[in-house]
Amino acid sequence: MLTLQSVNSFYGGSHILHDIDFSLETGKILSVLGRNGVGKSTLLKTLMGLTSSMTGKLTLNEIELGDQTTFYRARSGMGYVPQGREIIPDFSVKENILMGRFADQSSKAEIPDIVPELFPYLMDNLDRAGGLLSGGQQQQLAIARAIATNPQVLLLDEPTEGIQPNIVEQIEDCILRLNKELNLTIILVEQNIRFAKRASDEFLILDNGRLVHQGNGNELTDELANQYLTI
Numbered sequence: 001m002l003t004l005q006s007v008n009s010f011y012g013g014s015h016i017l018h019d020i021d022f023s024l025e026t027g028k029i030l031s032v033l034g035r036n037g038v039g040k041s042t043l044l045k046t047l048m049g050l051t052s053s054m055t056g057k058l059t060l061n062e063i064e065l066g067d068q069t070t071f072y073r074a075r076s077g078m079g080y081v082p083q084g085r086e087i088i089p090d091f092s093v094k095e096n097i098l099m100g101r102f103a104d105q106s107s108k109a110e111i112p113d114i115v116p117e118l119f120p121y122l123m124d125n126l127d128r129a130g131g132l133l134s135g136g137q138q139q140q141l142a143i144a145r146a147i148a149t150n151p152q153v154l155l156l157d158e159p160t161e162g163i164q165p166n167i168v169e170q171i172e173d174c175i176l177r178l179n180k181e182l183n184l185t186i187i188l189v190e191q192n193i194r195f196a197k198r199a200s201d202e203f204l205i206l207d208n209g210r211l212v213h214q215g216n217g218n219e220l221t222d223e224l225a226n227q228y229l230t231i
């Protein structure tokens with residue numbers, strides 16, 4: 001169970017997130033929705049300890065993480081796939097994946113078993129420089145790197161943004177498989193309402209740094225999308 005109580009988050013003196021409260025049971029998928037600039041990416045960064053500061057309470061399986069470093073949070077089970085993917089271009093595919101292993105003390109420096117199943121392209125191109133991959137392939141690589149941290153919760157920031165339409169469905173299917181096969185809890189920042197509806201057990205909508213709506217996935221209606229998500 002992941003729980004946030006009265007979480008506020010800041011970049012320097014800029015107060016971005018205000019009094020965020022929610023909890024998410026293990027194995028559920030939560031979509032975070034909202035217009036551009038409302039604080040969706042900041043919510044994921046706050047969970048990883050990547051904003052300047054936060055107040056309030058953040059726990060994962062009753063372990064308090066709010067005062068902890070990013071490194072500690074990664075070791076405690078928070079896996080992160082950032083917007084833009086942040087692949088290291090000069091590192092090979094294999095090196096990019098194995099970077100995730102630094103966060104996992106329990107295992108040897110090996111590629112996780114599920115990676116060949118989900119991403120055969122990566123396994124066939126382990127020595128290729130990460131920077132030479134297409135956007136969709138880099139997204140697969142960023143997900144594989146996050147899986148290598150052995151996470152309990154996977155944070156995905158717009159995983160299908162800027163990806164060729166024919167690859168989008170593959171990425172979506174892979175996210176659903178990770179949820180089902182590894183029982184991973186997933187928080188998905190998503191502009192793609194179709195996928196949010198397909199994937200989500202729960203959703204929340206942010207507006208101007210505040211949580212303005214939350215509900216079960218089947219309550220994500222076109223009316224709500226029109227009210228909060230259109231410009």
Ligand SMILES: Nc1ncnc2c1ncn2[C@@H]1O[C@H](COP(=O)(O)OP(=O)(O)OP(=O)(O)O)[C@@H](O)[C@H]1O
Nearest residue numbers: 011014016034035036037038039040041042043083
């Ligand atoms: N590093 C930073 N320093 C200061 N302010 C920031 C920083 N990153 C984001 N912000 C501000 O925080 C607010 C929320 O930004 P955030 O990127 O979280 O929004 P978002 O909902 O993810 O938007 P998008 O859909 O465009 O990615 C914006 O006003 C943005 O300008």
